[in-house]
Amino acid sequence: MKIGVPDTYFLDNVDHSVGIAFDNAVGLLARRGVKVECVPVPFIDAILAYGGVLDSVEAASIHAEWMRSRPQDCSPDISWLYAGYAVPATYYLEALSRRGPILREFSKSVFSRVDVLATPTIPTCIPTLAETNIEHRSVVGEGYRDFQLPWPSNRKRELRFRSKRNADWSLLYRAPIR
Structure with a gap:
């Protein structure tokens, strides 16, 4: 088995202790015979941009009825959901149509080199x-x-x-x- 460690984004700005725990876990696997390779993660900016559009619109859609019918139960913390209402349909459809091909290319590029891409689950403790x-x-x-x-x-x-x-x-x- 060959594990890929991303060369960018997934390990950027992680808490120091998260980085150490991740390095220790990958090191343990390497000591047990797993091959570890640093791999580039292509198209990450596009994946994040299109994913952000889709997340915003879909989150607003999922919570729309609740936000209209029970606004008193909505925390100010979810005010970012309202931005999803302002995304033009053309942007949403563009993101929807382009995300799939980009993710396929990402997968082809990464998984032609490694079996698994290892990343921290979240960047913070x-x-x-x-x-x-x-x-x-x-x-x-x-x-x-x-x-x-x-x-x-x-x-x-x-x-x-x-x-x-x-x-x-x-x-x-x-x-x-x-």
Whole structure:
């Protein structure tokens, strides 16, 4: 098996401890006989640009009814979703039509050299509960547990997670694009 380590983007601006943990994990695999190769990640700017357009429009669409019918339950943290309403349909369709061919070329370029592309899951360390602003409050009559984390980028946003009180905390990570 040959593992690819990206030469750009995925390892840019990661927390120091995330970088060390990633290097240690890749090093362990190399010591166990896995071949490791640094690989270029082509088209990353286009992938991010088109993905940003699609994410913005689709997130706004998915949450539109909720944002209209229950604006009192919308956190200021989600104000970025409103930008998706302003994306012209022509930009959305262009991003939709170009993303697939670019991702196919990305995949062909990377996976013709390696079997797996290894990247950190997220660029930052997850804070402990003590480092968050845990609140217990009632939302629409049901008890919820609510907490916010700093957004893992340079943008001034936070991630908000909410679950019913006494429920298991579980988070879904986005599925790979096919």
